[in-house]
Structures are given as structure tokens and as C-alpha cells.
């Protein structure tokens with residue numbers, strides 16, 4: 001059964017249970033809650049798919065992040081960039097993408113070079 005996260009619509013009108021956020025187990029075909037089951041004040045569903053995604057890949061994520069840090073420490077910028085780039089695509093993480101671009105720069109690439117590189121690939 002999936003766990004859904006809710007938060008109060010009006011943070012000043014809550015009970016102890018729905019103050020801040022609360023989680024509730026619901027069947028997949030159950031209607032989403034519109035009111036707190038305990039006090040009846042309005043609540044709304046929090047989209048929490050990113051959290052689930054991060055939990056799923058957290059082990060791998062830690063490993064990859066560590067590897068990137070190692071490359072960075074050794075000044076292997078292009079290795080770090082490629083790894084961060086691939087990983088950012090996989091997990092859809094913007095910070096990781098920025099880290100990749102940063103490492104590409106340090107590796108001596110600039111935006112122009114990257115474009116040329118892409119073009120050369122197309123032509124070839």
C-alpha cells in the first residue's frame with residue numbers, strides 16, 4: 001500500500017496530527033483526502049515522488065558521489081564530469097548536472113568546444 005503525504009491548507013487551522021505534515025496509508029483506488037481525518041480541517045496532498053526516487057537510488061547515489069569526489073580530488077576533471085553527467089541524467093538531479101558542467105570547464109572544455117564536439121559526432 002502506498003504512503004501518501006498531506007499537509008494542512010491553512011497552517012493556522014490544524015490539530016496535533018496534521019500540524020506540519022502527516023503520512024497516511026491509502027489504497028491506490030481510494031480518493032485522496034481533502035480533510036484531516038482527526039479534526040476535519042482542509043488538507044492537501046504533497047507530491048513526494050522525488051523523495052521515493054532518492055530513497056531507491058540512495059545507496060548507488062552515495063557511491064557515485066564518492067567516486068566523483070575522488071576524481072575531483074585527483075584533478076581528473078573529465079572523468080568526474082562524465083560520471084556526474086551520466087548520473088545526473090539517471091536521477092534527474094540538477095545540482096549534479098551543474099557539477100558535471102563545472103568539471104567539464106575545469107577539464108578544459110568550454111561551451112563552444114562541447115558544441116563543436118557534438119557537431120563533429122553528427123557529421124561523422
Ligand SMILES: [Zn+2]
Nearest residue numbers: 015018036039
Ligand atoms: Zn487535523
